[in-house]
Amino acid sequence: MVIAQSHPVASPRDPAAGAGAGAGAGTRLEAVDVSHRFDLHGEPLPVLEHIDLTVEPGEFVALLGPSGCGKSTLLRLVAGLDLPTEGELWVDGRRIEGPDPSRVVVFQDPTLYPWRTVWRNAALGPEAQGILRQQRGRIEDVLRLVGLSTFAKAYPHQLSGGMAQRAALARALVNEPSLLILDEPLGKLDSLTRITMQSELVSLWQRSGFTALLVTHDVEEALYLAQRVVVLSDRPARIKAEIVNERPYPRRRGDPYLTELRHRVLAELGLDATW
Amino acid sequence: MTNPTFEDVAVAPPRGAIPTVRSPVDRSAPSGLVGLLAAATWLAAAGTIRYWPDVPEVSWDRTEEFALLLAAGASTIAVLTIAAQWLAPLRRVRSAAPWLVVIGLIFAVWEVATAKTAVLPMPFFPPPQAIFEVLIDDHKRLLDCVLASGKLLAGGYVIGATLGFVAGVAIGWSVKAGYWIHPILRFIGPLPATAWLPLAFFVFPTSLSASTFLIALATGFPVTVLTWSGVAGVNSTYYDVGRTLGASSRFLVFKVAIPAAMPYVFVGLFMGLGNSFAVLVVAEMLGVKSGLGWYLQWSQGWAAYANMYTALFIMALVCSGLITLLFRVRDSLLSWQKGLVKW
Numbered sequence: 001m002v003i004a005q006s007h008p009v010a011s012p013r014d015p016a017a018g019a020g021a022g023a024g025a026g027t028r029l030e031a032v033d034v035s036h037r038f039d040l041h042g043e044p045l046p047v048l049e050h051i052d053l054t055v056e057p058g059e060f061v062a063l064l065g066p067s068g069c070g071k072s073t074l075l076r077l078v079a080g081l082d083l084p085t086e087g088e089l090w091v092d093g094r095r096i097e098g099p100d101p102s103r104v105v106v107f108q109d110p111t112l113y114p115w116r117t118v119w120r121n122a123a124l125g126p127e128a129q130g131i132l133r134q135q136r137g138r139i140e141d142v143l144r145l146v147g148l149s150t151f152a153k154a155y156p157h158q159l160s161g162g163m164a165q166r167a168a169l170a171r172a173l174v175n176e177p178s179l180l181i182l183d184e185p186l187g188k189l190d191s192l193t194r195i196t197m198q199s200e201l202v203s204l205w206q207r208s209g210f211t212a213l214l215v216t217h218d219v220e221e222a223l224y225l226a227q228r229v230v231v232l233s234d235r236p237a238r239i240k241a242e243i244v245n246e247r248p249y250p251r252r253r254g255d256p257y258l259t260e261l262r263h264r265v266l267a268e269l270g271l272d273a274t275w
Numbered sequence: 276m277t278n279p280t281f282e283d284v285a286v287a288p289p290r291g292a293i294p295t296v297r298s299p300v301d302r303s304a305p306s307g308l309v310g311l312l313a314a315a316t317w318l319a320a321a322g323t324i325r326y327w328p329d330v331p332e333v334s335w336d337r338t339e340e341f342a343l344l345l346a347a348g349a350s351t352i353a354v355l356t357i358a359a360q361w362l363a364p365l366r367r368v369r370s371a372a373p374w375l376v377v378i379g380l381i382f383a384v385w386e387v388a389t390a391k392t393a394v395l396p397m398p399f400f401p402p403p404q405a406i407f408e409v410l411i412d413d414h415k416r417l418l419d420c421v422l423a424s425g426k427l428l429a430g431g432y433v434i435g436a437t438l439g440f441v442a443g444v445a446i447g448w449s450v451k452a453g454y455w456i457h458p459i460l461r462f463i464g465p466l467p468a469t470a471w472l473p474l475a476f477f478v479f480p481t482s483l484s485a486s487t488f489l490i491a492l493a494t495g496f497p498v499t500v501l502t503w504s505g506v507a508g509v510n511s512t513y514y515d516v517g518r519t520l521g522a523s524s525r526f527l528v529f530k531v532a533i534p535a536a537m538p539y540v541f542v543g544l545f546m547g548l549g550n551s552f553a554v555l556v557v558a559e560m561l562g563v564k565s566g567l568g569w570y571l572q573w574s575q576g577w578a579a580y581a582n583m584y585t586a587l588f589i590m591a592l593v594c595s596g597l598i599t600l601l602f603r604v605r606d607s608l609l610s611w612q613k614g615l616v617k618w
């Protein structure tokens with residue numbers, strides 16, 4: 001797998017081949033009847049209910065749902081940061097019992113360590129795994145890829161919001177994840193940076209072939225990026241609908257097919273009155 | 276078309292240039308006139324000391340030398356002020372100029388109120404040249420005292436800060452450590468370290484070890500509490516990030532919890548240093564027969580008030596020097612905080 005070429009691949013992958021499928025580096029993710037409850041003031045708060053979800057290797061799946069329904073919770077379970085109250089999660093036939101650097105999360109906030117420079121933040125994974133020495137070149141490559149090489153020595157507070165989010169993305173990509181978990185990674189960006197980052201995410205994913213699980217509030221973003229959009233209900237979250245988007249990449253934002261899908265997704269979310 | 280990279284669209288910074296934050300406060304330094312005024316006040320103080328006759332009852336050995344010293348100070352200030360006109364690095368003198376004026380005035384007023392008119396009663400309020408005399412004539416003993424105090428303080432402070440830091444991290448990190456250490460801390464911590472004094476001098480074999488213990492105790496409590504709250508207050512997503520990237524708990528403690536808690540640790544170190552000064556002086560007065568605290572006590576016993584003021588002066592110098600040093604250490608270790616908090 002090669003993510004961090006100094007020169008981007010000249011021509012995008014053959015659109016007909018189905019993006020991301022080629023590299024075969026992605027993992028297969030399976031959630032089997034997953035339910036999760038929190039404890040709120042002594043009362044059980046059911047957040048996820050009977051989630052059955054399979055994500056094929058190299059697939060790009062987006063999760064959409066109302067605020068507070070449990071999307072981040074599901075991602076935490078997939079990352080192995082929490083264990084589900086009921087049900088099981090599997091990657092490539094192995095049960096998820098804890099976090100693993102092959103499943104990296106890009107959190108809702110950049111969560112960079114303020115006491116580390118951008119370079120040292122990006123180096124976090126290799127350093128934690130004790131393989132920093134072999135990976136030095138790679139960190140530089142990834143920083144170049146996200147356009148932050150000139151800011152390698154800057155501290156997080158010296159970055160703009162978009163740059164910080166790109167640094168967080170670099171920190172994840174350095175680990176060559178086979179499953180990239182994205183929790184509204186672009187949520188706080190301005191719309192221009194956002195559009196750029198979306199295109200860049202797609203080409204990254206196409207080049208590397210990881211499996212991607214993305215949470216977003218933005219229906220358009222979900223449809224532009226993902227091959228499948230999973231719509232969750234209000235809390236406790238169940239899977240309400242799955243909408244497959246067959247459009248090949250690169251996609252065009254003005255595509256009438258995407259507009260039509262958007263209508264369908266909004267209808268599933270109960271928001272089509274404004275259509 | 277090739278894939279667009281972020282760099283194409285994102286506003287590219289000038290190569291190699293990382294924007295540095297500049298302090299918005301850039302007070303224009305006082306003009307050279309203030310510097311010359313400072314020189315004038317120092318010269319006036321020197322003249323007062325040299326030519327105004329002392330009250331008849333007492334006399335001091337080094338009046339002349341002290342006057343000369345002030346005069347030398349006056350000419351140095353004048354020369355630097357004038358040279359700063361052309362030499363930019365000397366401009367810093369100018370920002371000190373208003374204070375130098377005040378210091379010159381203080382010397383003059385102090386001298387007149389004591390040696391020249393005895394408005395302030397004599398043995399209790401020595402003139403500046405008396406302090407100067409002590410500094411020169413008793414410098415050997417003073418130096419010994421500074422070294423003795425320094426050794427005692429350093430030993431107690433380093434032990435207290437180290438143990439406090441370790442205990443704080445342990446409580447903040449491990450539930451088990453918290454279970455055992457926290458109640459002890461709650462119960463014993465608020466007790467002023469000096470309350471242990473009688474017991475300590477009785478239990479420990481030497482007064483030095485007893486004092487070291489007391490200073491360590493006084494330092495350790497705030498360091499423990501603040502390190503603990505620093506570690507306990509670390510944003511839990513920092514740990515989530517670390518864990519998903521394959522960090523061991525060792526890594527989480529040393530590379531996440533501790534660096535994140537450092538700003539708090541330093542607050543504890545500052546409080547501990549203040550406490551340790553207080554305990555040091557008391558311990559030296561009551562137990563160890565050396566050090567600046569002891570010198571204070573001793574000079575008071577002999578009614579040698581000039582010696583007492585000298586010791587106070589040196590003590591202030593040493594304490595503020597140590598605080599400044601700790602600030603320097605903090606500034607270099609926590610430089611990442613610049614721009615995050617009001618520095």
Ligand SMILES: Nc1ncnc2c1ncn2[C@@H]1O[C@H](COP(=O)(O)OP(=O)(O)OP(=O)(O)O)[C@@H](O)[C@H]1O
Nearest residue numbers: 038039040047066067068069070071072073074235
């Ligand atoms: N540690 C926790 N303890 C108790 N309740 C929690 C905890 N974490 C989350 N919750 C609750 O679980 C529900 C789902 O939270 P979650 O963060 O998964 O929502 P979300 O779908 O990601 O929302 P958003 O889109 O606004 O980010 C919320 O009602 C929240 O209050």
Ligand SMILES: [Mg+2]
Nearest residue numbers: 071072108183
């Ligand atoms: Mg969320």
